[in-house]
Amino acid sequence: MDENVIEVENLAKYFDGRCVLDGINLKVPRGCIYGLLGRNAAGKTTMIRILFGLEPSTRGWAFLLGTESSSLSAKVKGRIGYVAEGHNLIQNYKVGRLVKLCKDLSLQWNSEFFAHLIEMFHLPMDRRISQLSIGMRAQLNLSLALAVDPELLILDDPTLGMDTVARRQFLELAIDLIQQQGRTILFSSHILSDVERVADRIGILAGGKLVVDCALEELKNRIKKFRLIFPESAPEDLHLTEIINQQIQGREMVITVANWNQQKQAMLETFKPSTWAEMPMSLEDIFIQCTRSSSWVTE
Numbered sequence: 001m002d003e004n005v006i007e008v009e010n011l012a013k014y015f016d017g018r019c020v021l022d023g024i025n026l027k028v029p030r031g032c033i034y035g036l037l038g039r040n041a042a043g044k045t046t047m048i049r050i051l052f053g054l055e056p057s058t059r060g061w062a063f064l065l066g067t068e069s070s071s072l073s074a075k076v077k078g079r080i081g082y083v084a085e086g087h088n089l090i091q092n093y094k095v096g097r098l099v100k101l102c103k104d105l106s107l108q109w110n111s112e113f114f115a116h117l118i119e120m121f122h123l124p125m126d127r128r129i130s131q132l133s134i135g136m137r138a139q140l141n142l143s144l145a146l147a148v149d150p151e152l153l154i155l156d157d158p159t160l161g162m163d164t165v166a167r168r169q170f171l172e173l174a175i176d177l178i179q180q181q182g183r184t185i186l187f188s189s190h191i192l193s194d195v196e197r198v199a200d201r202i203g204i205l206a207g208g209k210l211v212v213d214c215a216l217e218e219l220k221n222r223i224k225k226f227r228l229i230f231p232e233s234a235p236e237d238l239h240l241t242e243i244i245n246q247q248i249q250g251r252e253m254v255i256t257v258a259n260w261n262q263q264k265q266a267m268l269e270t271f272k273p274s275t276w277a278e279m280p281m282s283l284e285d286i287f288i289q290c291t292r293s294s295s296w297v298t299e
Contacts, residue, residue: 003029003030004027004028004029004030005028005029005030005032005064005065005151005152005184006026006027006028006034006051006062006063006064006152006184006186007026007027007028007061007062007063008024008025008026008027008047008051008060008061008062008063009025009060009061009062010023010024010025010059010060010061011023011024011025011026011047011050011057011059011060011061011062012024012057012058012059012060013043013046013047013050013055013057013058014058019208020041020043020046020208021043021046021047021050021057021205021208022207022208022209023060023209024047024060024205024209024210025210026203026210026213028184028186028201029184030182030184031182031183031184032184032185032200032201033174033184033185033187033198033199033200033201034184034185034186034187034199034200034201034202034203035187035188035189035195035196035198035199035201035202035203035216036048036186036187036188036203036205037188037189037192037195037202037203037204037205037287038204038205038206038291039206039291042205042206042291043205043208044156044188044205045085045156045188047205048154048156048186048188050062050069051064051069051154051186052064052069052072052080052082052154053069053070053071053072056070057070064076064080064152065079065080065151065152074107075107078106078107078108078148079150079151079152080150080151080152080153080154081145081146081148081150081152081153081154082145082153082154083138083141083142083145083153083154083155083156083158084141084156085156085157085160087134087137087138087140087141087160087161089129089137089140089141090129091128091129091130092128092129092130093128093129094125094126094127094128094129095123095124095125095126095127095128095129095132095140096125096126098129098140098144099114099125099144102144102147103147106147106148107148108148108149109147109148109149110146110147110148110149111147113146113147113149114143114144114146114147117139117142117143117146117147117173118143120169121136121139121140121143121166121169123136123139123140123143133161134160134161135161135162135163135166137161138158138159138160138161138162138166139162139166139170141158142155142158142170142173146173150183151182151183151184152184152185152186153174153183153184153185153186154185154186155185155186155187155188155189156188157188157189157190158170158187158189159189159191159194160190167191167194171194171197171198174187174198175198185198187199192282192283192284192287193282193283193284195283196216196282196283196284199216200215200216201213201214201215201216202214202215202216202219202283204287204290204291206290206291211290212290216283219283219286220281220283220286221260222258222259222260223244223256223257223258223259223260223281223286223289223290224256224257224260224278224281225254225255225256225257225278225279225280225281225285226254226255226257226268226276226277226278226279227252227253227254227275227276227277227279228252228253228254228255228268228273228275228276228277229251229252229253229273229274229275230251230252230253230271230272230273230274231251231272231274232251233250233251234248234249234250234251234252234253235253235271236248238255238267238268238271239267240257240264240267240268241264242257242258242259243255243256243257243258244256244257244258244289244290244292245289245292251274253273254279256281256289
């Protein structure tokens with residue numbers, strides 16, 4: 001059984017001469033919840049569509065479950081749950097009719113689990129898709145994806161349109177799913193607090209590059225933000241590499257540094273600040289800093 005459920009090698013994609021993805025290399029191991037992040041038009045959805053064989057790459061390769069993405073068989077696709085951005089479903093179908101269609105087309109269907117989801121989300125089987133709210137369509141889409149009992153679950157902004165309670169229910173489901181042996185999730189979302197709650201590995205796309213690809217805890221350990229007070233005016237040049245952001249006001253300096261280590265700490269200590277305090281950073285804080293300055297890469 002392949003150790004890596006998703007593998008991407010030197011993947012590039014151009015649209016009308018514009019580079020969207022530029023030499024992406026990525027491996028997602030079995031059992032991982034991988035949070036794929038990026039600003040609007042960063043290439044997240046394009047990358048997911050290439051992975052699922054819905055879009056050709058300009059160069060490079062992508063593999064799902066050991067199979068090249070452009071030639072995924074029905075059998076392989078049957079092992080994957082996919083929720084596309086926007087939750088586009090057949091609008092004139094009633095929920096029950098769409099469920100029957102999906103059940104008939106699937107290679108395996110967990111009726112008991114699907115019934116549990118329908119009850120939990122209070123989804124009406126006799127209403128047309130067009131009559132459902134955006135949040136309810138999202139819940140239905142998630143339920144259909146989970147009902148096939150997938151080895152790999154690809155979620156492209158799946159909680160879009162959900163309220164806080166429904167989003168929390170989804171996250172709990174994701175955690176339950178990943179705790180089952182061998183489950184893997186690729187999770188893209190604009191709600192970074194959701195990603196931080198469930199993901200154990202993070203990738204950040206910026207400028208067509210995968211500028212971050214590491215464990216969430218490692219990312220938090222390697223990007224540090226400090227508030228420093230100096231006896232006199234703060235120095236303008238700390239002679240540190242990989243400074244992401246630096247703000248100075250009189251004796252006070254607030255600085256964010258990538259790939260923090262003991263050497264950088266020793267260098268900073270030579271300036272003898274009077275006080276030195278680390279400022280906590282959420283994943284959202286780190287994401288803003290990473291996409292503001294992508295001249296460094298977390299390897």
